[in-house]
Amino acid sequence: MREITLSQAVNEAIAEEMRRDDTVFLMGEDVAEAGTPFKVLSGLVEEFGTERVIDTPISEPGFVGLAVGAAMTGARPIVDLMFGDFIYLVMDQLCNQAAKQHYMSGGKLTVPMVLRTNMGATRRSAAQHSQSLQALVAHIPGLKVAMPSSAYEAKGLLKTAIRDNNPVVIFEDKLMYQDKAPVPEEEYLIPFGEAHVKREGSDITLIATSSMVQVAEKAAEMLAAEGINAEVIDPRTIVPLDEATLLESVKKTSRAIVIDEGHQSYGVTAEIASRLNEKAFYHLDAPVLRMGAMDVPVPFSPVLEDITVPTPEGVVENARKLCAGEMIHAA
Amino acid sequence: MAKAKTNTEDYLRMYAQMVRIRTFEDNANQLYLSAKMPGLTHMYSGEEAVAVGICEALTDSDRITSTHRGHGHCVAKGAEFGEMFCELLGKEEGYCRGKGGSMHIADQSHGNLGANAIVGGSMGIATGSALRAKLQGSDDVTVCFFGDGATAQGLWYEVMNMAALWKLPVIYACENNGYSEYTKTEEIAAGSITARAEAFGIEAFTVDGQDVLAVNELTQKLVTRARKGEGPFFMELMTYRYHGHHVGDINREYYRSKDEEKDWKENRDPIVRFRSWLVAEGIATEAEIEAMNAEIETDATEAVAYAEAAHYPDVSEVDMHVYAD
Ligand SMILES: Cc1ncc(C[n+]2csc(CCOP(=O)(O)OP(=O)(O)O)c2C)c(N)n1
Ligand SMILES: [Mg+2]
Numbered sequence: 001m002r003e004i005t006l007s008q009a010v011n012e013a014i015a016e017e018m019r020r021d022d023t024v025f026l027m028g029e030d031v032a033e034a035g036t037p038f039k040v041l042s043g044l045v046e047e048f049g050t051e052r053v054i055d056t057p058i059s060e061p062g063f064v065g066l067a068v069g070a071a072m073t074g075a076r077p078i079v080d081l082m083f084g085d086f087i088y089l090v091m092d093q094l095c096n097q098a099a100k101q102h103y104m105s106g107g108k109l110t111v112p113m114v115l116r117t118n119m120g121a122t123r124r125s126a127a128q129h130s131q132s133l134q135a136l137v138a139h140i141p142g143l144k145v146a147m148p149s150s151a152y153e154a155k156g157l158l159k160t161a162i163r164d165n166n167p168v169v170i171f172e173d174k175l176m177y178q179d180k181a182p183v184p185e186e187e188y189l190i191p192f193g194e195a196h197v198k199r200e201g202s203d204i205t206l207i208a209t210s211s212m213v214q215v216a217e218k219a220a221e222m223l224a225a226e227g228i229n230a231e232v233i234d235p236r237t238i239v240p241l242d243e244a245t246l247l248e249s250v251k252k253t254s255r256a257i258v259i260d261e262g263h264q265s266y267g268v269t270a271e272i273a274s275r276l277n278e279k280a281f282y283h284l285d286a287p288v289l290r291m292g293a294m295d296v297p298v299p300f301s302p303v304l305e306d307i308t309v310p311t312p313e314g315v316v317e318n319a320r321k322l323c324a325g326e327m328i329h330a331a
Numbered sequence: 332m333a334k335a336k337t338n339t340e341d342y343l344r345m346y347a348q349m350v351r352i353r354t355f356e357d358n359a360n361q362l363y364l365s366a367k368m369p370g371l372t373h374m375y376s377g378e379e380a381v382a383v384g385i386c387e388a389l390t391d392s393d394r395i396t397s398t399h400r401g402h403g404h405c406v407a408k409g410a411e412f413g414e415m416f417c418e419l420l421g422k423e424e425g426y427c428r429g430k431g432g433s434m435h436i437a438d439q440s441h442g443n444l445g446a447n448a449i450v451g452g453s454m455g456i457a458t459g460s461a462l463r464a465k466l467q468g469s470d471d472v473t474v475c476f477f478g479d480g481a482t483a484q485g486l487w488y489e490v491m492n493m494a495a496l497w498k499l500p501v502i503y504a505c506e507n508n509g510y511s512e513y514t515k516t517e518e519i520a521a522g523s524i525t526a527r528a529e530a531f532g533i534e535a536f537t538v539d540g541q542d543v544l545a546v547n548e549l550t551q552k553l554v555t556r557a558r559k560g561e562g563p564f565f566m567e568l569m570t571y572r573y574h575g576h577h578v579g580d581i582n583r584e585y586y587r588s589k590d591e592e593k594d595w596k597e598n599r600d601p602i603v604r605f606r607s608w609l610v611a612e613g614i615a616t617e618a619e620i621e622a623m624n625a626e627i628e629t630d631a632t633e634a635v636a637y638a639e640a641a642h643y644p645d646v647s648e649v650d651m652h653v654y655a656d
Contacts (some may be wrong), residue, residue, distance in 0.1 A: 033585060034513035057483030057519035058450050058511060086449070124370030124421075126432045128448040296650050300432030301421030302369050303643040 001182035006172065007040045009151035009183055010116070013158040014041070014078060016187065018048055021076060024162060025052040027063055028080030036080060038118075038177050060086050064093040064115065068167075071113040072101060076162060081117035084171060085131045090115075098167040099142030113168075114161045120173040120211060120261060121298045121309055130298035130305075132261040134209070135268045137169045138239050144168040144192060145239040149213035151181040153236055156190030164192070173211040173261075193240035197249070201231035204255040204319050207246060207272060209235060212259040212310060219315035228323050238268055243275060250276050254285040255322045259310050264292030286322045291315065342614050345387050345543055347623055349379040349602050352403045354631045355412060356574075359402065359419060359433075363578040367639065368419055372433040375403030377573035380601035381506050382407035384546025385474055388554050394442045394460045394473040396453035399434050400506075400572070401446030404476055409441035412634035422641040429644045430652065442471075450511075451477060451484030454503075458490040461501035461563070472500045472557045474550075480511025482524050488531075494563040495531040502553055503528065503565045506540065508572045513586045528565035540570030541601045544608075571595040 004012070018024045026044065028036070032055045035042030045053040056063040060081065067077035081087065087094070094115065101109045119132035138145045144166050148154035154172060161168035198213060199220050208216035213234045220230035231249050235241055250256045256276055258269040269290035276288045294308040321328050356376045362368035375382065378400075386395065386407035397404040405415060410426065418425030418436045425431070426438050437443040444460060447453040457475030464471050481487065482505060494501050505524060509516050525535035538549050546568060553564045573596060575583050609615045615623075 030513050037512070055514055055518065058480045059483040059485065061485060062483075089449075124432065126370070126434050126448065127430075128434070128452075294649065296653050297430075299430045299649060300370070300427075300435070301429035301644055303421065303646060304429065304649045307646055307649055 001184060003180040004151055004183050005178050005180050006148070006151040006154045007038065007177040009155035010040050010158060010172065011042070011044065013155045013162070015044060015047065017159055017162040018044070018052065023074060024076045024078065025054065026078045026080065027054045027056055027067060029056055029058055029082055031055060031080050037082065038174065040177060041080065060089040061093055064090040065097065067113045067115075068093055068098045068101070068111055071098075071111045071167070072109050076112050078114045078116060078162060081115055083129050084117045084119045084133050085128050087117065087133050087136065091136075094137070094143065094167070094169070095140045099140050102166070103142060110165045111167045112165045114158070115167070115169045116158070117169065117171060118174040119171045120175050121293065122305055123175060124300060124302060124305065126300040127297035132171070132293060134171050134238060134260070135262045135266065138268060138271070142167065143239065144237065146170045146192065146237045147210040147235075148172060149208075149210055149234045149236070150176075151179065152183050153190060153196075153234070155183055156188055157192075157236060160189045160192055163189075171210065176211055190236065192237045193242050195233050195235045195242035195245040197231065197233050197245065199230070199232040201229035201253065203229045203253055203323055204257065205231045205233060205246070205249045205253045206257050206259065206315065206319070207233050207235065208259040209238065209268065210261065212261055215310055215312050215315060216259055218312035219319065222312060222316045223319055226320070228319060230319060235272075241272070241275075243279070246272065246276065247280050250280045250288075251283040254283055257289045257291055257315060257318055257322070259291045259315060261293050261309060263295050264290055265295050267292050286325070289318055289322065289328065291318065339614050341387070342609060343623070345383050345547065346602075346605055346609060346615075346620070347627065348383045348387070348407055349543065349605065350624055350627050351412075352376075352379045352382065352406045353602060354627050355402055355406055355415065358416070358631050358635050360574070360578055362419065362635070369421055370432060371577045371579050372402075372419070373400040373577045374572065374574035375400050377595065377600075378403060378506055378508060378540065378570045380543035380546055380605070381504070381540045381568045381570050382476075384543045385504055385550045387547055388550035389442070389472070389474065391441050392471045393554070394444050394457070394471065396444045396457040396460075396473070396475050397437060397446040398453070398476055398478060398481075399446065399448050399450070400478070401436055402433070405436050405438060405443060405446065408438065408443045410438035410443070412630055413637050414438065416634045416638035417641050420638050420641070421643060422638055423644040423648075424641050428648065451481040451486050453477070454481075454484065454486050454490050458494050458499060458501050461494065461499035462497065464500050465497065470558045472502060472554050472562070474502045474504050476504050476506060478511060479505060479507040479509070479516045479520065479524070481505075482527065483519055488527070491528060491531045491533060491563070495533050498560055498562060500557040500560070500562045502550070502557060502563065505565070505567045506570055507567050508570050510572070510576070510587065512576045513580075513583070515586070525565065525567055533563050533565050535565040535567070537567045537569065540568030541599045541604065543601055543605050571599070
C-alpha cells in the first residue's frame, strides 16, 4: 500500500469531501495561498477557489461563530484553528453555541461543522503553543472529539467528521504532520466510537490517544523483550468512546495504563480510568493508572519540556511495576 | 525629520538602542540557522524605530506589553543581551529562567509585562495596568504593542471602549508592518484602523514608523497628556519587517515581492536614516558611529558565548512557579 504523510491524508480527506459535497467549505487563518503554517492545506485553494477556501482575519471567535451559523443553515464548514491553544478564544462559540443548538431546539437545529486543530508539546513553542486541550472539549455534551494517531486515522476520521451532523473537534498532533503511514487509494471512512486494537497482548492494556499510541507501541516492544505482553488500544474518538472494546481488553489483561498528552489532572485519562474501574473492577488486579502531561504550563527550555510528557520508558517502568503487583501512585 | 530632543546623549542612545536590536536579531537568526536555538523566533529587524522611539519616551515605571515579535520591545525597554540570549537558549539565567523562550521574553524589572504569543492577548493586560494606575493615583502610562493583524481581535474593541469611558492612561501602539503572517493587511482589515479607535472617541495618529524622531516626538506628547488623564490614545506606526514572519519563513515570494523588501531596506531603513541625520547635524562623526556599532557587536558576541556556555535550569524547576507563594 502507498504511504502518505498525515498532512497529505488530511488534505486528501478535505479535497475528496469538497468534491463530493459542494456545501463543504474551509475557513481559517492563512488556509488559502499559504495552506496554513504547517502546509497541511496546500493546493486546495487552487482546486476550489477562494469562495470555498477562505482566509480569515485573526478573529477566532468571529469565524468559529460564522461556521456555527453557516452550519445551522445548510453548509458544512471546516474550520482550521491554527493552534489548539486558541480553543480558549472560541470556547463560547463552540461550547455555548455549537454544542447546544441541537438540544436546545428539541432536535430541530443541527450544527454539522468540523473544527480541526492541533495539540502536542516538545516543539519548543512554550506555554501558549503547546497544549493538548482535548479534555476541555470532551467535557461538553454535544461535541464529538476525534484524535487520529496516524495518517490512516486522520483521513478516515476526518471524512466521517465532515459527514457527521454534529460539531466535531479533531485534534491532530502537530509533530506528526510529516509522519507517513499506509493509506489506501480507495475511499474509506472510519466510524466514530470504534477503538482499534493496535497490538494484542495478555498481561496489560495500554490505552493511548494520538501520538501517545506510538509511545505505547514502543513501550509494548520494550516490554515484550522482558516477557510482558502488552495490548495497545487506540480509542480513535474519545467522544463517543468505544467502552466495549476497552472493557473487553481489560477484563482479559486485568491491568491498564491510560496515556494521553493532556494534563494528567481532571483529564481524558481520568475519565477512561474511572470507567474501567466502575465497569471492570472485579476483573482488575491493579488500579488503572493514568499517564498524562505534567500539571504545569509547558515550559520552553528543552531540558524541562521533555520531562513533562509521557515517554516509552516511563510507560515501561509503570507497566513493570503494575505487573509485579507493586503499588504505584499516579504522579 | 522632526526634532524631538535637544540632548545629544539622548540621540546617541536612541541610535545605539536601534543598533542593539538589529544586532540582537542578527545573532538570534544565526543561532537559529546553526540549530543552536530551540524552536522558532520572529525577528523585529526593520521595526527598530517603533520600539525605540516609543520606549525612549517612557520611564522605568511606565509599563509595556509586548508581542510574539518581542525582542525589540524587550531591548528598547532596557533589557541586557546576556539574559536575553540565555532566555532564547532556554538557560537558567534567562529573564524567564528558560521557561518562556523567544515568544515570552521580557525584563520585568523595567516595566515589561511580558511578550504574548496569543495575538492581541495583551490588550486586556495593558488596559488593566492603566486601570490600576488610575485607581491608585499613579501617573505611569502603559503602552500596548500589537500588530496590524491583532486589530482583528474582538478584545481590542471591548477594552478600547472601557479605556475611553474611564479615560485610562493607555496608549495602543499598532505596528503596521503590512502583513499578518502570510497575508497582506488590506486583505484582513476593512475600512480604516484609525477610524476604529476614533469611533470610541479615542484620538488616533498615524506616524512613519521608520522615523525614530517622529515616533519619539509623538509618543512624548501623548505620554505627557496621558499622565494628566487625557488618554487613551491610539498610534498606528507604519513599518516593515525585513525577515519572514518567523525565521523559518524563507520562500515568501508568493505573498511578498523581493522588490518590495529591497525598497524598504534600501530606501527607508530606520537606522541608516537616523545615522545620516546624526552625521548631517554634526551630532556624531562616521568614525564615532562605527565605534559604537563595533562595541555593540562585541557585546552581542560575548553575550552569545556567555549564553551558550550557561547552564540549563535544574529539572526540579519544572514544577516551580506554577503557583505563587
Ligand atoms: C489568537 C492567535 N491567533 C493566531 C495566532 C498565530 N499567529 C501568530 S503571529 C500571527 C500574525 C500576527 O500578525 P500581526 O499582528 O500583524 O503581527 P506581526 O507578526 O506582523 O508583527 C498569527 C496569525 C496567534 N499566535 N494567536
Ligand atoms: Mg503585522
